[in-house]
Amino acid sequence: xxxGRGNAVAELLDDLKRRSGYSYEQIAARTHLSRSTVHxxxxxxxxxxxxxxxxxxxxVCGASRAELSxxxxxxxxxxxxxxxxxxxxxxxAVIPEMAERPEGPGDxxxxxxxxxRPQDGPAxxxxxxxFPAAVATFLATFLLVAYVLRAGPPPTSAPAEVSAPDWTxxxxxxxxxxxxxxxxxxxxxxxxxxxxxxxxWESETRWQSLEPERGRYDWTTFDRLVRAAGNAGLPLVxxxxxxxGWAAPExxxxxxNDDSRIxxxxxxxxxxxxxxAVATRSAGRVEAFELWDFGPPYFTGSVETLVEMTEIGxxxxxxxxxxxxxxxxxxxxxxxxxxxxxxxxFAELRGYDHCDAGGxxxxxxxxxxxxxTMFELGADIERTLHNAHANPSMWNxxxxxxxxxxxxxxxxxxxxHAVRLYLVSLWLWYDRVYFYSWGGGRVPIPLQAAGxxxxxxxxxxxxxxxxxxxxxxxxxxxxxGALLPENVWQCRFDRGGERFVIRWTHEGTAWxxxxxxxxxxxxxxxxxxxVDQDQPMEITGRPVLLRPS
Numbered sequence: 233x234x235x236g237r238g239n240a241v242a243e244l245l246d247d248l249k250r251r252s253g254y255s256y257e258q259i260a261a262r263t264h265l266s267r268s269t270v271h272x273x274x275x276x277x278x279x280x281x282x283x284x285x286x287x288x289x290x291x292v293c294g295a296s297r298a299e300l301s302x303x304x305x306x307x308x309x310x311x312x313x314x315x316x317x318x319x320x321x322x323x324x325a326v327i328p329e330m331a332e333r334p335e336g337p338g339d340x341x342x343x344x345x346x347x348x349r350p351q352d353g354p355a356x357x358x359x360x361x362x363f364p365a366a367v368a369t370f371l372a373t374f375l376l377v378a379y380v381l382r383a384g385p386p387p388t389s390a391p392a393e394v395s396a397p398d399w400t401x402x403x404x405x406x407x408x409x410x411x412x413x414x415x416x417x418x419x420x421x422x423x424x425x426x427x428x429x430x431x432x433w434e435s436e437t438r439w440q441s442l443e444p445e446r447g448r449y450d451w452t453t454f455d456r457l458v459r460a461a462g463n464a465g466l467p468l469v470x471x472x473x474x475x476x477g478w479a480a481p482e483x484x485x486x487x488x489n490d491d492s493r494i495x496x497x498x499x500x501x502x503x504x505x506x507x508x509a510v511a512t513r514s515a516g517r518v519e520a521f522e523l524w525d526f527g528p529p530y531f532t533g534s535v536e537t538l539v540e541m542t543e544i545g546x547x548x549x550x551x552x553x554x555x556x557x558x559x560x561x562x563x564x565x566x567x568x569x570x571x572x573x574x575x576x577x578f579a580e581l582r583g584y585d586h587c588d589a590g591g592x593x594x595x596x597x598x599x600x601x602x603x604x605t606m607f608e609l610g611a612d613i614e615r616t617l618h619n620a621h622a623n624p625s626m627w628n629x630x631x632x633x634x635x636x637x638x639x640x641x642x643x644x645x646x647x648x649h650a651v652r653l654y655l656v657s658l659w660l661w662y663d664r665v666y667f668y669s670w671g672g673g674r675v676p677i678p679l680q681a682a683g684x685x686x687x688x689x690x691x692x693x694x695x696x697x698x699x700x701x702x703x704x705x706x707x708x709x710x711x712x713g714a715l716l717p718e719n720v721w722q723c724r725f726d727r728g729g730e731r732f733v734i735r736w737t738h739e740g741t742a743w744x745x746x747x748x749x750x751x752x753x754x755x756x757x758x759x760x761x762x763v764d765q766d767q768p769m770e771i772t773g774r775p776v777l778l779r780p781s
């Protein structure tokens with residue numbers, strides 16, 4: 233090859249293509265470029281004005297970080313405007329069928345559309361080339377500034393790559409109670425936006441609050457919350473926890489100011505009697521019972537003791553409230569190896585044999601991290617349960633122990649992350665999700681403080697509940713495996729025979745053709761618009777729903 237920027241980039245791209253074993257067609261499908269465009273860039277017949285298309289081709293072909301850096305240096309080298317023969321190039325003027333636009337993070341930077349060829353001859357090229365270039369420069373600057381102003385600062389800890397298993401099954405129904413919230417309020421108020429179910433915790437319903445002295449119960453708050461949930465038509469989960477000081481005087485004081493303890497009761501007869509009292513008082517008004525919250529760090533007893541408490545609690549509930557669902561203790565802080573080992577030991581001791589579902593606190597390492605980072609923890613949990621031959625239905629019942637003390641997430645990003653937390657859990661086949669929390673504002677992503685209007689995150693969660701109502705899910709996929717840009721995620725659904733898809737990115741923006749057959753795009757603010765099948769769609773970190781009319 234003759235020397236020149238275009239040839240140097242093409243030479244490395246061609247080496248990567250040969251190493252990958254992919255054909256031009258396969259690379260084109262994964263990068264959303266045309267076959268002729270991929271061939272042109274790999275053969276040195278043209279080079280784009282933006283680096284996004286070069287990066288997309290190289291990434292699909294398995295380029296390392298060092299190779300991507302080398303490509304970028306070559307792309308922006310001193311021969312920036314040289315063609316394959318050393319002559320001046322105007323953008324991609326060798327075969328001008330590509331129109332450039334500003335690229336967002338993770339975007340290819342290129343949209344395919346036919347562009348009329350210029351008239352032959354040097355005079356015609358000299359006369360007309362500046363006009364489209366000037367227009368393209370103006371539009372690029374305008375759109376890029378608009379994007380930055382709208383999107384705000386990028387995530388502070390968003391990873392460059394996130395992976396997850398793609399899957400396709402026959403359409404499976406979604407539990408109507410899937411979109412749940414944990415109640416952090418004792419007022420009796422219920423969410424001011426649609427949800428599918430509610431879970432009681434930090435609502436003055438801990439064991440210490442309900443039985444402040446052995447044998448003396450105070451059901452005032454419990455009855456108020458149970459009655460309010462029933463009036464709102466919300467299935468209710470009661471979570472056990474908060475051993476009374478009288479039942480475990482040496483059990484270690486909890487983080488709450490009610491004298492509750494984090495150790496198990498000294499006498500498990502007290503535990504059996506309390507479970508029986510709660511189940512009896514519920515009288516069929518509580519749909520499910522979670523047998524402890526956050527074990528560990530809200531439980532400092534042995535794994536063997538927790539398994540025994542689970543067996544006792546399950547036996548009593550099935551005797552007194554036979555229609556209720558029994559949920560195993562909700563294990564937390566599972567990014568920590570010691571806590572994950574506690575979960576593994578519980579499974580090895582056959583603790584899950586006593587439950588209908590298993591509870592875990594599935595959350596990102598940090599509150600501001602993209603929810604898609606939970607896939608790593610979800611895979612670890614699944615592997616742990618598989619190794620112990622345990623296969624319970626899974627519920628996501630909370631977040632990090634430190635979550636209430638983390639800084640608030642910027643409101644626009646918080647609204648997106650709240651919905652994607654449910655989407656990731658749905659992708660992992662969790663039957664229920666209980667967002668932490670509803671009723672208070674001392675959390676990184678507040679949904680609604682009791683007595684105040686919902687936040688944008690709360691409104692978006694309510695709209696997402698509407699999206700899922702009556703739906704079935706049949707597949708989820710992302711990136712190249714689903715013939716999408718690497719930062720794009722999607723799940724497919726149907727409702728009453730009508731198919732729809734939800735798409736989003738874990739970071740940045742992508743442009744891709746609309747879903748075939750889609751005519752309407754629905755947004756989480758409740759608005760909708762007609763899809764233009766002739767124009768690429770912008771996909772961002774805010775999920776959108778695409779459906780027929």
